[in-house]
Amino acid sequence: MADEMTREELMDVLEAMLEGQLRALRSLRGRSAPLRRRRDGRKSNMIIVFDVLSEKGAPLHINDIIRVAAETHGTVLKRESLVSALTKKVLDRQTFCRVGPNRFGLLARDGGSAHE
Numbered sequence: 001m002a003d004e005m006t007r008e009e010l011m012d013v014l015e016a017m018l019e020g021q022l023r024a025l026r027s028l029r030g031r032s033a034p035l036r037r038r039r040d041g042r043k044s045n046m047i048i049v050f051d052v053l054s055e056k057g058a059p060l061h062i063n064d065i066i067r068v069a070a071e072t073h074g075t076v077l078k079r080e081s082l083v084s085a086l087t088k089k090v091l092d093r094q095t096f097c098r099v100g101p102n103r104f105g106l107l108a109r110d111g112g113s114a115h116e
Contacts (some may be wrong), residue, residue: 045082048073050095059097059105062086081105 005013027102043051053060060068066077086104089096097107105111 041076043073045075045077046085046095048075048077049082049086049104053096053104053106059099059103059110062102062104065104079087 010113015077047067049065052065052072055072056068062083062090066079069075069077086096087098090098090104093107095107097105097110099105099110
C-alpha cells in the first residue's frame with residue numbers, strides 16, 4: 001500500500017509525540033523544556049531570539065531583537081508572530097521573561113517582573 005508508514009516514519013512520529021508529552025510534563029512541574037534545533041539543522045525562531053538575547057547580554061525591545069536577528073542571523077522574523085510566541089513562553093515561564101512593554105529578556109538571567 002502506498003499510504004503505509006515506513007519504520008523510520010513511525011519512529012519519527014513516536015519520538016515527536018513523546019517529546020511533546022515530556023514538554024507538557026515539565027511545564028506542569030514548572031521546569032522549562034530546553035530549546036532544541038530543528039531536525040533539518042535550521043534554527044527555530046525561539047532559538048534565534050535566545051541567541052540574540054544571549055549575545056547582547058540584556059533584555060531588548062522586540063524591534064531590536066528583529067533587527068539583530070536580521071543582521072547577525074540573516075533571518076527576517078515577523079513581529080506579530082514573534083511577540084505572540086514570546087508571550088506564550090513568558091506566561092508558561094519558559095526561557096523568556098517580559099521586563100517592560102515589548103521588552104524581553106532571558107528568564108534565568110533577567111528574572112522577571114510584574115509585567116509578565
